[in-house]
Amino acid sequence: MYTIRRINSDEVEEALALALEVFMEFEAPDYKPEGVETFRSLVQSEAFIAKRKTGVSPVYAAFDKDKMIGIMGMRPNRTHINLAFVRKEYHRQGVGTALFRYLLEDIAKDSPAPREITVNSSPYGRPFYRHIGFEALSEEQESDGIRFTPMKYTIA
Template sequence: MEIQRVNNEDLAAITNLVEAVSKVAVLPHFNEQGKQEYIARVLTDVKATFDHDNFVTVKAVSNDTLLGFAAMKAGNYLTHLFVSHQVLGRGIGQTLLQHLLNSADAQEIKLRSAVNAVDFYLRHGFEITEQEGEFNGIRFVPMSLVRL
């Protein structure tokens, strides 16, 4: 497996990955309003991460197969981390996360975790900073990692 920087030609494959993972792991945690809001926003948000001036955006690939995708904004805010369900449990999410953390100089890294991903982030040193929130039916848990 390799971690590579995304390029514009990756957008379709990453969009397909995000849609597939969201359908199984994210959307079931939202009410109808949240599902509609998420669907309306997530692909636009993913496309925005291809702005390399403001984001570090990477992909995990093996034999030209996309396994995962992650993005960090402004060196301190993790915006996306998606791993194909076919390869869950193989350390790909951890590898993507570590790659982004290694690319950042910030002392604190923040994120709004999907409800289903909270345990993953807790295992990697993040702490819950506020109670679960909701915006237009989209549930999230604010978290951060403070590095010394």
């Protein structure tokens, strides 16, 4: 069984390294070099890292014992997922779904609680997001080499 919790500031670099590692393995092959560099620059930028270290942009992680195996992060408004990555050996074992459920429980404590969550899903992530209840808002788009489909999850 996995433990899921919000990460501490001293775990941010590990979480972002996991994101980059999984991105390079599963996303980068479908992206132009510009998109790969855009993603790499984002997760290595001081501003992006600082928002996660201060907790302004929460990141949740799943752990198998002491090993970080998956992450899901949000923008400061806590209504948009901007990071979701699970290590290859833990794919299709419910880790991503468990992270999403934990995230939903956490944001339900907000006042007012969000009524929907959005994500700009990568091509690789689309089946996962559809599986957990997200709906596409439009066709695939591209910005700075990053391919994505805007999607929305309505919170019951």
